[in-house]
Amino acid sequence: MSALIQMRDIHVNFPVRNPDGGKMLTLRALDGVDLGITRSQCVGVVGESGCGKTTLAKVLMGLVEPNDGSVHVDGELLTERRSASSRRRLQMVFQDPGSSLNPRRRVRSALAELITYHDLVPASGLSAALRELMDMVGLPDRCLDVRPRDLSGGQRQRIAIARALAVQPDVIVADEAVSALDVSAQAKVVNLLSDLREQLGLTLVFISHDLGVVRALCDRVVVMYLGRVVEDAPTEQLFEDPQHPYTRALLAAVPDITTRREDAAARKPALDGEPASALAVGEGCRFRPRCPVAVSTCATEDPPLVGMRSHRAACVHAAAH
Numbered sequence: 347m348s349a350l351i352q353m354r355d356i357h358v359n360f361p362v363r364n365p366d367g368g369k370m371l372t373l374r375a376l377d378g379v380d381l382g383i384t385r386s387q388c389v390g391v392v393g394e395s396g397c398g399k400t401t402l403a404k405v406l407m408g409l410v411e412p413n414d415g416s417v418h419v420d421g422e423l424l425t426e427r428r429s430a431s432s433r434r435r436l437q438m439v440f441q442d443p444g445s446s447l448n449p450r451r452r453v454r455s456a457l458a459e460l461i462t463y464h465d466l467v468p469a470s471g472l473s474a475a476l477r478e479l480m481d482m483v484g485l486p487d488r489c490l491d492v493r494p495r496d497l498s499g500g501q502r503q504r505i506a507i508a509r510a511l512a513v514q515p516d517v518i519v520a521d522e523a524v525s526a527l528d529v530s531a532q533a534k535v536v537n538l539l540s541d542l543r544e545q546l547g548l549t550l551v552f553i554s555h556d557l558g559v560v561r562a563l564c565d566r567v568v569v570m571y572l573g574r575v576v577e578d579a580p581t582e583q584l585f586e587d588p589q590h591p592y593t594r595a596l597l598a599a600v601p602d603i604t605t606r607r608e609d610a611a612a613r614k615p616a617l618d619g620e621p622a623s624a625l626a627v628g629e630g631c632r633f634r635p636r637c638p639v640a641v642s643t644c645a646t647e648d649p650p651l652v653g654m655r656s657h658r659a660a661c662v663h664a665a666a667h
């Protein structure tokens with residue numbers, strides 16, 4: 347099946363100040379990411395803090411321009427200057443809905459403005475369209491006439507989802523969209539995303555630190571390490587038969603996927619040691635300094651993401667699938 351989203355060899359470099367003074371340094375936030383996503387797929391993106399997940403989302407959304415590489419959506423090359431209609435097709439839901447919702451503006455007027463701007467519904471159908479949106483995200487109509495600041499965190503996140511849905515997107519990119527919610531609100535929003543995906547055929551890119559939620563929601567998982575995709579597999583294969591030692595370490599930190607959140611604090615950290623810096627990615631495999639199974643070739647060879655079918659890993663030890 348041809349990909350709805352195709353990212354090819356994406357590089358994003360950020361200039362950062364050298365703490366010791368002198369020349370500016372280059373931080374490689376994304377360092378050659380290839381990712382194809384088919385329509386209606388739900389892809390989880392996981393990896394330690396700083397590995398490039400949000401940068402990947404921002405590249406998709408056109409909020410960060412890659413230094414190199416290309417993004418196609420439905421065959422159309424996304425450039426810096428996107429048309430309103432091509433921007434409409436991808437919508438983002440952030441961890442903190444405060445960043446995408448004006449807390450003082452009533453929900454009705456914010457959503458109505460979006461729908462009108464994109465000319466999606468005739469004026470006579472606007473009220474019905476707004477009620478339908480509330481229905482889709484499981485909120486009562488009265489939430490249209492409140493301000494986001496007067497809603498609970500879970501309700502605000504539903505409004506943020508309604509805002510994304512208002513423009514009838516093909517793709518929703520959710521960046522830690524449920525991380526700030528308590529367990530029960532989190533489960534409800536995850537169920538909502540799952541239902542919406544089925545009803546509307548939405549494509550979802552779901553960025554999360556919570557592997558349990560990713561396993562429950564996503565049908566494919568992409569594992570990132572220091573600006574690269576190091577493993578990409580159908581969800582159950584990734585959890586049952588991880589090929590990259592980094593993925594295995596991440597999973598080892600979740601002894602029981604059904605572990606309640608209250609117990610999460612007692613878990614051991616995902617990995618010992620800090621990841622190498624994205625400022626100084628050396629020769630060879632970037633995971634080598636922390637890898638328990640590194641061999642001499644790992645010091646010189648930077649393994650590409652390879653695999654026979656849908657399960658691919660960037661490790662010299664990875665079994666061909």
Ligand SMILES: Nc1ncnc2c1ncn2[C@@H]1O[C@H](COP(=O)(O)OP(=O)(O)OP(=O)(O)O)[C@@H](O)[C@H]1O
Nearest residue numbers: 360362373375394395396397398399400401402624
């Ligand atoms: N505007 C920027 N200028 C300089 N460095 C940046 C900028 N944005 C991101 N970075 C750096 O790029 C790297 C990737 O950041 P990114 O926010 O994509 O990580 P992440 O995987 O989303 O992390 P987290 O899980 O903490 O949200 C980090 O080292 C970060 O410090």
Ligand SMILES: [Mg+2]
Nearest residue numbers: 399400401521
């Ligand atoms: Mg992030």
